[in-house]
Amino acid sequence: MPFGNTHNVLKLKYASSEEYPDLSQHNNHMAKILTPAIYERLRSKETPSGFTLDDVIQTGIDNPGHPFIMTVGCVAGDEETYEVFKELLDPIIEDRHGGYKPTDKHKTDLNPDNLKGGDDLDPNYVISSRVRTGRSIRGFCLPPHCSRGERRGVEKMSVEALDSLSGDLKGKYYALKNMTDAEQQQLIDDHFLFDKPVSPLLLASGMARDWPDGRGIWHNDTKTFLVWVNEEDHLRVISMQKGGNMKEVFNRFCTGLTKIETLFKDKGTSFMWNEHLGYVLTCPSNLGTGLRAGVHVKIPNMSKHDKFEEVLKRLRLQKRGTGGVDTAAVGGTFDISNADRLGFSEVELVQMVVDGVKLLVEMEKKLEKGQSIDDLMPAQK
Amino acid sequence: MTFSNKRTMDCLHWTLRKTSAEVLQQTRSTTKAHLPVIHPYLSNCGNKAMANNFARILSSKRNVGIMSLVGAGSLTAAFLLNREHVTAGAQVRRVYPASAEYPDLRKHNNCMASHLTPAIYAKLVDKATPNGYTLDQAIQTGVDNPGHPFIKTVGMVAGDEESYEVFADLLDPVIKERHNGYDPQIMTHPTDLDSSKLKSGKFDERFVLSSRVRTGRSIRGLSLPPACTRAERREVEKVVVDALAGLKGDLAGTYYSLTHMTDQEQQQLIDDHFLFDKPVSPLLTCSGMARDWPDARGIWHNNTKTFLIWINEEDHTRVISMEKGGNMKRVFDRFCTGLKEVERLIQEKGWEFMWNERLGYILTCPSNLGTGLRAGVHVNLPKLSKDPRFTKILDNLRLQKRGTGGVDTAAVGSTFDISNLDRLGQSEVQLVQTVVDGVNYLIDCEKKLEKGQDIKIPPPVRK
Numbered sequence: 001m002p003f004g005n006t007h008n009v010l011k012l013k014y015a016s017s018e019e020y021p022d023l024s025q026h027n028n029h030m031a032k033i034l035t036p037a038i039y040e041r042l043r044s045k046e047t048p049s050g051f052t053l054d055d056v057i058q059t060g061i062d063n064p065g066h067p068f069i070m071t072v073g074c075v076a077g078d079e080e081t082y083e084v085f086k087e088l089l090d091p092i093i094e095d096r097h098g099g100y101k102p103t104d105k106h107k108t109d110l111n112p113d114n115l116k117g118g119d120d121l122d123p124n125y126v127i128s129s130r131v132r133t134g135r136s137i138r139g140f141c142l143p144p145h146c147s148r149g150e151r152r153g154v155e156k157m158s159v160e161a162l163d164s165l166s167g168d169l170k171g172k173y174y175a176l177k178n179m180t181d182a183e184q185q186q187l188i189d190d191h192f193l194f195d196k197p198v199s200p201l202l203l204a205s206g207m208a209r210d211w212p213d214g215r216g217i218w219h220n221d222t223k224t225f226l227v228w229v230n231e232e233d234h235l236r237v238i239s240m241q242k243g244g245n246m247k248e249v250f251n252r253f254c255t256g257l258t259k260i261e262t263l264f265k266d267k268g269t270s271f272m273w274n275e276h277l278g279y280v281l282t283c284p285s286n287l288g289t290g291l292r293a294g295v296h297v298k299i300p301n302m303s304k305h306d307k308f309e310e311v312l313k314r315l316r317l318q319k320r321g322t323g324g325v326d327t328a329a330v331g332g333t334f335d336i337s338n339a340d341r342l343g344f345s346e347v348e349l350v351q352m353v354v355d356g357v358k359l360l361v362e363m364e365k366k367l368e369k370g371q372s373i374d375d376l377m378p379a380q381k
Numbered sequence: 382m383t384f385s386n387k388r389t390m391d392c393l394h395w396t397l398r399k400t401s402a403e404v405l406q407q408t409r410s411t412t413k414a415h416l417p418v419i420h421p422y423l424s425n426c427g428n429k430a431m432a433n434n435f436a437r438i439l440s441s442k443r444n445v446g447i448m449s450l451v452g453a454g455s456l457t458a459a460f461l462l463n464r465e466h467v468t469a470g471a472q473v474r475r476v477y478p479a480s481a482e483y484p485d486l487r488k489h490n491n492c493m494a495s496h497l498t499p500a501i502y503a504k505l506v507d508k509a510t511p512n513g514y515t516l517d518q519a520i521q522t523g524v525d526n527p528g529h530p531f532i533k534t535v536g537m538v539a540g541d542e543e544s545y546e547v548f549a550d551l552l553d554p555v556i557k558e559r560h561n562g563y564d565p566q567i568m569t570h571p572t573d574l575d576s577s578k579l580k581s582g583k584f585d586e587r588f589v590l591s592s593r594v595r596t597g598r599s600i601r602g603l604s605l606p607p608a609c610t611r612a613e614r615r616e617v618e619k620v621v622v623d624a625l626a627g628l629k630g631d632l633a634g635t636y637y638s639l640t641h642m643t644d645q646e647q648q649q650l651i652d653d654h655f656l657f658d659k660p661v662s663p664l665l666t667c668s669g670m671a672r673d674w675p676d677a678r679g680i681w682h683n684n685t686k687t688f689l690i691w692i693n694e695e696d697h698t699r700v701i702s703m704e705k706g707g708n709m710k711r712v713f714d715r716f717c718t719g720l721k722e723v724e725r726l727i728q729e730k731g732w733e734f735m736w737n738e739r740l741g742y743i744l745t746c747p748s749n750l751g752t753g754l755r756a757g758v759h760v761n762l763p764k765l766s767k768d769p770r771f772t773k774i775l776d777n778l779r780l781q782k783r784g785t786g787g788v789d790t791a792a793v794g795s796t797f798d799i800s801n802l803d804r805l806g807q808s809e810v811q812l813v814q815t816v817v818d819g820v821n822y823l824i825d826c827e828k829k830l831e832k833g834q835d836i837k838i839p840p841p842v843r844k
Contacts, residue, residue: 007512007513007514007608007610008513009513010512010513010604010610011610011612014610014612014613015612018611018612018615018616019610019611019612020611021611021673021676022640022673022676054610058672061672061673062671062672062673062674147477147482147517148481148482148483148484149476149477149478149481149482150476150477152481153477153481177485177488203666204672208525209521209524209525209667210484210521210524210525211525213484213485
């Protein structure tokens with residue numbers, strides 16, 4: 001929960017060692033990196049909007065973590081957080097994003113023409129295709145820290161921009177607090193509705209305050225382009241459809257995003273972005289592209305193969321159950337998506353998914369016929 | 382940052398005491414134009430008790446900390462008195478006017494939502510206590526938890542003792558609603574921990590299975606659980622555990638820190654029904670009181686397991702005296718003796734409990750002000766509980782029923798938890814007497830019904 005900076009002034013009367021959190025039971029990126037010395041150097045700092053070190057790390061203190069799943073354990077309250085607290089966040093980013101250095105530059109590429117292929121994933125295996133990312137509106141604080149007025153400002157600006165989309169992107173906004181029962185049921189049936197977060201990872205950061213004020217869902221009439229407003233980030237943008245035509249999904253994704261960005265620029269603002277971190281989002285794990293491109297794919301044989309994990313690792317892909325992160329797969333159908341977010345461009349990541357899923361389907365077909373997949377084993381990307 | 386210049390500190394004390402006296406001469410004012418060097422949150426109050434209370438807070442030794450907030454130096458007086466300096470260095474976060482920040486409370490049913498008008502919000506939203514606690518923080522739990530159509534929650538908390546002064550424009554009406562018309566502006570609360578005054582506190586054990594009295598205490602000078610820093614929370618733990626180590630005789634006991642508890646100790650505490658767990662109720666978690674769990678939380682109990690203290694759960698301390706059986710007198714005796722002993726021990730080290738004559742003992746939730754006392758029994762009332770007049774009888778006796786699992790649980794069989802409804806405006810002795818008289822009446826009804834006799838609804842107990 002965010003405190004005003006005068007509260008931070010109160011803490012400074014205590015020695016740093018008296019305020020230092022007990023991280024002895026903890027296993028998350030923040031707990032691995034934070035030392036008493038770093039804490040002492042950073043604790044008197046704050047961003048211009050008053051976000052402090054304890055605000056950054058509170059979620060990591062309150063959620064010691066899991067022995068197998070490494071959570072990040074910190075959040076940003078505004079764009080400046082990544083600058084003011086870089087001494088802590090740079091090593092965390094490096095650890096989380098495969099060695100990405102503080103001096104590295106991130107490439108943004110939202111030109112869908114650069115994607116090769118991707119329109120012919122076998123629909124007998126690939127059930128659906130989806131690309132999602134997040135965007136933050138420059139000048140507003142992020143969900144852990146924003147005031148009600150700011151959150152409503154984000155909503156207003158976003159809805160104005162979305163309302164001016166046309167053609168196959170034309171759509172409608174459903175504010176969470178004004179939704180009728182019928183609208184709510186339809187959104188649930190479409191698998192579009194997001195609910196108040198229950199995960200303590202999210203709650204402890206303060207992002208669920210004032211729910212459902214300022215939150216809502218926008219989608220186009222054809223239900224292939226969807227935007228979440230003020231959930232974990234200012235905006236989450238999703239392009240999806242049934243079948244294996246990832247190229248079309250990515251086309252719409254890029255077109256929609258570019259149009260929305262233009263509309264924001266017309267209003268005198270832009271998305272939070274810089275050439276080192278790419279697109280800036282609440283959780284450090286979503287920096288760079290913030291992009292997760294994935295498919296629901298039927299690979300019952302491949303998923304039981306003892307080389308499955310190794311293949312995924314080499315292809316830089318990750319598996320999830322079809323219920324989303326932390327769910328188990330049902331009946332051999334998996335959610336397969338890119339593991340990386342930062343250090344690769346959008347086109348590069350979607351290319352990895354397209355090429356990787358194509359290979360997985362080929363392997364599945366071979367295993368169906370009782371053949372070996374050894375000659376198909378990929379090199380490490 | 383230490384405050385080493387004693388003379389400057391004495392001057393500051395004097396300046397602030399003088400300021401409080403000046404305040405006494407001011408009438409309520411809606412503008413600050415003619416109040417150049419008055420604390421903004423005193424500028425609108427002509428209330429003598431409030432100003433005296435503030436002076437008392439400042440003169441307490443432990444508030445060296447607040448002085449040192451200001452930093453050593455000759456301008457400290459001006460620094461503290463000009464509230465802008467308290468937020469110096471911080472950008473004013475409020476880019477939006479108060480009307481754009483006002484919460485949407487249309488679906489809400491809690492005391493805060495009933496009394497927070499846009500006008501009061503606009504008046505209080507830029508204020509902060511000396512520790513930096515703000516209105517938005519105080520009301521966050523009420524905004525996040527719209528409430529229940531039947532059960533009206535309070536919907537706000539205090540982050541420190543000064544919250545009750547700085548945000549009085551909102552808290553006073555909330556207190557008045559919650560505490561049955563008690564008006565903090567004009568009334569005073571009686572504190573009486575002389576348990577010898579209790580009459581006939583031994584219940585028929587054919588009906589009463591156990592007796593219990595609980596309250597809370599806060600350590601003056603340290604922020605309350607919604608707002609405290611880790612160091613403050615650890616200091617509360619240290620102060621209280623040091624004091625408890627000085628208890629002797631049937632009060633001597635042991636402290637079990639939640640962080641360092643062994644599995645065996647944990648199991649024993651669970652079996653004794655002593656162990657408290659990390660709060661899951663969003664009413665509590667939304668206020669920020671569960672931060673850093675389980676750091677500096679723990680349970681102390683005496684060797685005979687009849688006196689128990691929770692540290693840093695919903696309040697700095699929760700103090701519980703309990704026994705099997707119906708000897709409420711002995712439970713209350715131990716309660717009062719224990720509390721006074723703990724108070725004596727912390728005073729030896731220069732600490733004291735948060736208390737004032739307006740609100741009694743200061744706790745996190747406004748519903749626990751005054752005595753913070755809940756005295757109750759687990760009592761078997763198979764016939765009475767089925768009588769349609771049961772609820773009305775309880776109402777008139779100023780008692781409430783709960784299931785034996787605690788608040789919001791249902792009764793199992795016909796065993797009920799019966800306790801006092803009120804907390805503020807009556808003393809500890811008065812409230813426990815109310816429970817004693819009331820439970821005796823209920824038992825009497827039960828006995829009458831056993832014999833096939835009729836019972837009467839008692840007249841309402843005079844408050």
